[in-house]
Amino acid sequence: MLVNRQGKLTAVDQKYPIPLTSSNIRAACAQCSLRELCLAVGLDNEDLHKLDDFVIRRKIKRGQQIFRAGDPFEALYAIRIGFFKTDILTEEGLEQVTGFHMAGEIIGMDGISNDYHVCNATALEDSEICIMPYDQLEELSRHIKSLQQQFHKFMSREIVRDQSLMILLGSMRAEERIAAFLLNLSQRMRVRGYSASEFHLRMTREEIGSYLGLKLETVSRAFSKFHDEGLIGVQQKYIRILNAEGLKALLNHAPS
Amino acid sequence: MLVNRQGKLTAVDQKYPIPLTSSNIRAACAQCSLRELCLAVGLDNEDLHKLDDFVIRRKIKRGQQIFRAGDPFEALYAIRIGFFKTDILTEEGLEQVTGFHMAGEIIGMDGISNDYHVCNATALEDSEICIMPYDQLEELSRHIKSLQQQFHKFMSREIVRDQSLMILLGSMRAEERIAAFLLNLSQRMRVRGYSASEFHLRMTREEIGSYLGLKLETVSRAFSKFHDEGLIGVQQKYIRILNAEGLKALLNHAPS
DNA sequence: CGTGGCATTGAAAACCGTCAAAATCCGTGG
DNA sequence: CCACGGATTTTGACGGTTTTCAATGCCACG
Structure with missing residues (x-):
């Protein structure tokens, strides 16, 4: 695990195991x-x-x-x-x-x-x-x-x-996986009372890719494509769902 | 669901829901x-x-x-x-x-x-x-x-x-998946006191593929390749593990 | 011994990964 | 406050792996 300057912590910096402090x-x-x-x-x-x-x-x-x-x-x-x-x-x-x-x-x-x-x-x-x-x-x-x-x-x-x-991993292609991922996140935000249509991704493209069985470049390309098609708005980690129905439609017409 | 002549049963033939019979x-x-x-x-x-x-x-x-x-x-x-x-x-x-x-x-x-x-x-x-x-x-x-x-x-x-x-689905390529699948089956057979080195597959190539996120042709090709390399013996559903170490080696050197 | 599912094999195409370069973002230090 | 630098992201071109399509072979069962 490596340090970067954006606040991600090393194993050394981490308080681990979780200490007994006043925050408990x-x-x-x-x-x-x-x-x-x-x-x-x-x-x-x-x-x-x-x-x-x-x-x-x-x-x-x-x-x-x-x-x-x-x-x-x-x-x-x-x-x-x-x-x-x-x-x-x-x-x-x-x-x-x-x-x-x-x-x-x-x-x-x-x-x-x-x-x-x-x-x-x-x-x-x-x-x-x-x-x-x-x-x-x-x-x-x-x-x-x-x-x-x-x-x-x-x-x-x-x-x-x-x-x-x-x-998802066994039967969907890359763009379907990304669409399903975004819709799933959106739905979970809604359940918790947050906006389902716009949110910050807390993870990197690489972490998304790892989760979905894809490479980070593939994730990025799918985001760009959805963006070009007007399905979503993307600005780095800030995502807006512009056309949820359009995303859902990607899931149903499985060409595979 | 379809009938075939090899004993696979249709929804009609199946006793379903499970009846209360003397077999209970x-x-x-x-x-x-x-x-x-x-x-x-x-x-x-x-x-x-x-x-x-x-x-x-x-x-x-x-x-x-x-x-x-x-x-x-x-x-x-x-x-x-x-x-x-x-x-x-x-x-x-x-x-x-x-x-x-x-x-x-x-x-x-x-x-x-x-x-x-x-x-x-x-x-x-x-x-x-x-x-x-x-x-x-x-x-x-x-x-x-x-x-x-x-x-x-x-x-x-x-x-x-x-x-x-x-x-497995997110990070392994086809041949790794098949090798992992065979080794997993083998190990589970051993735990149950059956031979770990030879057994009958109860499922079709298509079902294996579905489980592993692959097409049945890919499964078949991997079996043939392993067979050619002397790692396994394949006769339809009858499998012999000839070189378990060789199969394991496929898992560790991930080219991905 | 014929039939139908199942399996194998080949060739071509599609999809995604790989490699590489450039752009963008963001925290930090000057 | 601004500039730097590393991490992250985007984008392009290419290649490899797997899927797709198609044809053949095999085996169990009736």
Whole structure:
């Protein structure tokens, strides 16, 4: 990992492992605006406070990692504010992005199966997470049925998400992948109350390409083409969706 | 879906939904040879019998489906004997295979998130499954900690499996994918006590291609090339691994 | 022994990756 | 505040890999 002058941090600069500092505060799920997106869906106030008892809220700076491949698995992490990527270093030494994650999503579930994480989780902007120690979460979910159910739904949702990415990677051509990617981002922004039609990309073209199984030049070319066709506006990382229907149309007429 | 003369069954021929017949019998997890591969890992005899109480064992004929996309989610299915594929019909009407599943594996977890299944599960040979009604499994896993933990590990393992397929689809070229596929199959056969060096493929070239994001011709060509190079023996669906190290070597020197 | 799915093989085309160069952006230091 | 420099992005030309199209062969099953 290298330094650049734009604030991306080295392994040395990163506070890692996450230190116990004054920025750690107890969560307050009952007051959290993401209550309906997060694990807490459907819990009453009493149960929410039981969650609060062991969930720790923490700020994460851009470039900082929550966990890395090989780290012992200890907790799941709910994103309160911000944007993360998860990636895996392949055996050939290439980084492959496995997901981009926004507020209300939970990361770290890959660690449950083998007691260590298989991917890295890195903040792509200044963020805030809720750390949920897994032993306690497991314990509590044995006592609160709706927490158990929500947790299972989150795991299953991750499986379904991964499978739709498999379909994207296995059956779509480059421009379809990019269109699907933009529409997916747009839709997730909408759910969170942000504008679905204009947003900043927090990741580089290379990271997008890695996620979609494409080279960065191909990503750039697709953006330019969509721009020329009036489907989107592109200014570096700032994207406007000008013709969502047009993007959707690219997905349906699969020439493959 | 079409009939052919080799025993693949049509939707009409299939017994679907799975009927209540005399082929349904109570499971006997304590006696099951897959106890150490399945959800029952680590359970004592008393707890095993609690599982038996609601797990139903059933035979599934080749071509028959356990569930289909859109079906209400009711149960998870442990494979006792046999071989299954899961696939999704994409919006363009193409089938994409999302997984091949062997004895000891659990399918259906995609259904938890939305209360209906998103994929189809089809037997590729005569098989036997254990049906685990989900409500009861969830209930029991609140009372048996090690069952809860095993269940979570299975879900997480599915996530990790999907992610390694994402890496395969996103970063490997055709021959690497085929080599990885063969080695993966081989390894899973070994774990189950079968020969790791020779086995019958239960799926067609087209299904392999669909799974790996390749066309069937590309799969066939890779098989022929590996055959010519002495890495494998190929006679239709019968495969022999002649040089596993040679196959592994294909994975490490990624020219990409 | 014929039929139909499945598999193999070849040739040409399409798509995307590679390589290379130029442009743009942005944080930093002067 | 401006200029510098590295990272990122864009764009072009070319080449390689995989798909597409097409024809043939193979095998299991009736």
